Amino acid sequence: MTSAAPAMQCTMELFGMARLAAGRVAVTLAVPRGATLADALAALALACPTLLGKAIAENGAALLPGHVLNLDGRSFVDDLSQPVRPGERILLLSDQAGG
Amino acid sequence: MHGYHGRALVIDLTAGASRYDALDDATLRAFVGGGGLGSYLLYRYCPQGADPLGPWNPLIFVTSPLIGTGLTTTSKFAVVAKSPLTGFIGDSLSSSYLAPELKKLGADAVVILGQAARWSVLCIDDGAVTVRDAAHLLGQDTFETEAAVKRELGPKVRVACIGPAGERLVRYASIATDGGRQAGRTGIGAVMGSKRLKAIAVHGTQRVTLAAPEAIESYAVDLRARSLGQATEKYRVLGTMANVASFNRLGALPTRNFQQATFEQAAAVSGETLHRTHAPKDAHCANCTIGCEKVLTTSDGGAKTSARMEYESLFALGPLCGVGDPNVVVRAARACDALGLDTISTGVTIAWAMECAQRGLLTPQDAGGMRLRFGDGDALLAAIELIARRGEGLGDLLAEGTRQASARVGEGSEAWAMHVKGLEMPGYEPRSLQTMALGLAVSTRGACHNRSSAYEADFSAEVDRLRADDRRGAIAMRTEDFSAVLDSMIWCKFLRKAFTDFWGESARAYEMVTGVPTAPDDLRRAGERINNVKKLFNIREGWTRADDTLPARALEEPLRDGVAAGVRLTRGDLDMMIGSYYHARGWTEEGMVPEGKIGEMGLEGLLAQPSSDRMR
Numbered sequence: 001m002t003s004a005a006p007a008m009q010c011t012m013e014l015f016g017m018a019r020l021a022a023g024r025v026a027v028t029l030a031v032p033r034g035a036t037l038a039d040a041l042a043a044l045a046l047a048c049p050t051l052l053g054k055a056i057a058e059n060g061a062a063l064l065p066g067h068v069l070n071l072d073g074r075s076f077v078d079d080l081s082q083p084v085r086p087g088e089r090i091l092l093l094s095d096q097a098g099g
Numbered sequence: 100m101h102g103y104h105g106r107a108l109v110i111d112l113t114a115g116a117s118r119y120d121a122l123d124d125a126t127l128r129a130f131v132g133g134g135g136l137g138s139y140l141l142y143r144y145c146p147q148g149a150d151p152l153g154p155w156n157p158l159i160f161v162t163s164p165l166i167g168t169g170l171t172t173t174s175k176f177a178v179v180a181k182s183p184l185t186g187f188i189g190d191s192l193s194s195s196y197l198a199p200e201l202k203k204l205g206a207d208a209v210v211i212l213g214q215a216a217r218w219s220v221l222c223i224d225d226g227a228v229t230v231r232d233a234a235h236l237l238g239q240d241t242f243e244t245e246a247a248v249k250r251e252l253g254p255k256v257r258v259a260c261i262g263p264a265g266e267r268l269v270r271y272a273s274i275a276t277d278g279g280r281q282a283g284r285t286g287i288g289a290v291m292g293s294k295r296l297k298a299i300a301v302h303g304t305q306r307v308t309l310a311a312p313e314a315i316e317s318y319a320v321d322l323r324a325r326s327l328g329q330a331t332e333k334y335r336v337l338g339t340m341a342n343v344a345s346f347n348r349l350g351a352l353p354t355r356n357f358q359q360a361t362f363e364q365a366a367a368v369s370g371e372t373l374h375r376t377h378a379p380k381d382a383h384c385a386n387c388t389i390g391c392e393k394v395l396t397t398s399d400g401g402a403k404t405s406a407r408m409e410y411e412s413l414f415a416l417g418p419l420c421g422v423g424d425p426n427v428v429v430r431a432a433r434a435c436d437a438l439g440l441d442t443i444s445t446g447v448t449i450a451w452a453m454e455c456a457q458r459g460l461l462t463p464q465d466a467g468g469m470r471l472r473f474g475d476g477d478a479l480l481a482a483i484e485l486i487a488r489r490g491e492g493l494g495d496l497l498a499e500g501t502r503q504a505s506a507r508v509g510e511g512s513e514a515w516a517m518h519v520k521g522l523e524m525p526g527y528e529p530r531s532l533q534t535m536a537l538g539l540a541v542s543t544r545g546a547c548h549n550r551s552s553a554y555e556a557d558f559s560a561e562v563d564r565l566r567a568d569d570r571r572g573a574i575a576m577r578t579e580d581f582s583a584v585l586d587s588m589i590w591c592k593f594l595r596k597a598f599t600d601f602w603g604e605s606a607r608a609y610e611m612v613t614g615v616p617t618a619p620d621d622l623r624r625a626g627e628r629i630n631n632v633k634k635l636f637n638i639r640e641g642w643t644r645a646d647d648t649l650p651a652r653a654l655e656e657p658l659r660d661g662v663a664a665g666v667r668l669t670r671g672d673l674d675m676m677i678g679s680y681y682h683a684r685g686w687t688e689e690g691m692v693p694e695g696k697i698g699e700m701g702l703e704g705l706l707a708q709p710s711s712d713r714m715r
């Protein structure tokens with residue numbers, strides 16, 4: 001990924017603790033084409049620094065325990081090297097352990 | 100063996116007698132405690148074919164090896180009986196100060212048989228059993244009953260009681276302890292009512308020894324610290340109410356009696372919103388550092404009331420009934436706790452009736468003038484009262500639960516009676532959570548999210564939650580065996596993400612308590628054994644493969660809304676997954692437990708037990 005890569009948009013939807021920490025329901029991010037989910041997470045941390053130490057690790061590159069990502073409300077992902085697709089909606093959720 | 104008393108206190112209310120029955124070390128190790136030991140005791144003390152609401156269905160309170168150790172979240176007990184909703188194994192766990200008091204009675208379990216001659220309070224003071232008249236308590240709600248018993252017997256007693264619903268044998272009545280905490284599922288409050296027990300008051304002084312108290316103390320400190328980490332933060336701050344918004348987004352929030360998988364007013368009843376609008380107060384079960392309980396107080400102009408709120412109550416009394424006003428949900432949950440009703444079965448049964456009304460099968464005339472409409476909070480609250488008091492007509496009908504009510508009403512209403520084996524469905528849409536669909540279908544206690552945590556796979560990258568495949572059998576078995584051990588040690592489910600190695604830590608904890616060398620595989624096998632004994636009980640009570648299924652709606656209608664719109668779960672899909680589950684369990688194609696498996700699990704002795712153990 002280079003800084004000259006054209007930008008595309010994706011949207012992070014926040015649920016649970018992430019929504020509380022950020023004080024926002026969703027954040028639209030501009031990321032370079034070819035960006036990975038880890039890159040999107042880092043962009044989210046820049047846009048909402050209050051998520052650091054709450055849902056995103058202090059280095060901005062990983063999720064903290066108790067959080068998961070889901071793409072477009074359909075598939076859960078655990079591989080953050082996966083590329084982001086233009087217009088993708090990425091859900092940042094608190095992990096489900098029943099109720 | 101340390102950690103146990105090695106006996107059960109058996110009380111025969113009909114004869115007015117009690118005795119201790121020995122529980123040998125091998126049995127205790129094999130079934131651990133809580134739900135596992137309770138399943139064994141049910142098999143042993145329940146006569147085959149016993150009427151769930153007849154005198155010889157045992158009502159069994161079971162403690163666990165971890166109670167009294169100071170390990171966080173372990174003040175829990177199990178109540179087990181043959182369920183009046185399902186006719187199969189019924190069990191319910193609850194957390195409260197009753198748990199350590201029960202354990203100090205000098206027995207690992209209290210088995211209650213027979214029926215009192217009149218409405219009574221059963222008092223157990225160490226081993227001494229007495230019965231007091233309870234006529235003056237009849238009609239009182241659970242809060243009033245507990246307070247009255249404590250006033251009469253002193254503040255040291257701990258109380259389990261039923262409300263008006265249990266008195267009237269509502270098939271999904273609960274047992275309440277500690278100011279409204281419920282052992283809710285499978286109708287065990289009706290079993291208590293059938294014994295004419297309005298309350299049970301216990302006080303004990305007998306403590307068990309622990310094999311390695313200092314090691315336990317240092318482990319307890321470590322575990323307490325981990326219980327306050329990131330993995331449990333959602334539970335500490337939002338509680339399980341956090342599920343509403345995410346389930347809605349994932350198309351997994353049952354709405355209007357499972358006609359929809361999303362709710363247009365989900366935001367109003369989401370945990371994130373309620374955190375802002377209702378500033379919930381934190382509450383903890385006894386000896387718990389996490390404190391996932393959130394107490395909500397109404398915020399409108401009506402009479403102020405408060406209720407403990409968690410996801411299952413919220414979904415069942417909110418979206419499932421089309422209700423988006425959180426204040427109505429708080430009032431409904433409070434009414435269920437006071438009247439002694441399981442919130443899930445109550446909400447699901449009323450939602451079924453609302454759909455009957457929507458389709459013209461229940462007119463206001465049938466419903467005593469009541470207009471049952473989705474979203475009508477007044478109708479919801481009125482129906483709850485009517486059910487608990489078995490009000491003539493509608494109340495009496497709905498008090499039977501969805502299976503029996505739909506059989507009476509007929510006209511195809513069985514298709515939207517959302518239960519499995521007679522137990523109403525929890526808040527997990529099976530069509531968009533297809534591993535959970537299997538877990539719900541095969542669970543021995545009916546539609547249950549607690550005895551199977553198969554949804555964990557659906558909320559991960561392990562599976563495609565919107566499709567079925569034949570790997571799900573092994574996953575459902577794994578999650579059931581895990582839950583069986585969790586429910587037998589007993590650890591709270593919400594602690595599970597705080598373990599770095601659940602099986603290793605549980606084995607070490609068991610060894611520190613009992614002094615018995617224990618490997619993780621010993622506990623894995625105990626989990627498998629416990630699920631086999633539950634299944635053997637059901638088979639004995641008439642289970643067939645046809646009982647492992649889902650409501651017709653889940654198998655015949657595609658989802659209509661949300662991200663999973665158009666997704667189906669066919670009978671063929673479910674059959675294929677059930678086959679893979681029986682295969683993983685080593686059962687026959689018809690789901691029976693073969694001789695070889697019974698031997699492998701060491702269960703031959705249980706099946707050959709003398710019937711005299713059952714007292715009748």
Ligand code: SF4
Nearest residue numbers: 384387389390391591
């Ligand atoms: S985490 Fe919640 S349910 Fe579990 S013991 Fe604590 S307060 Fe009770």
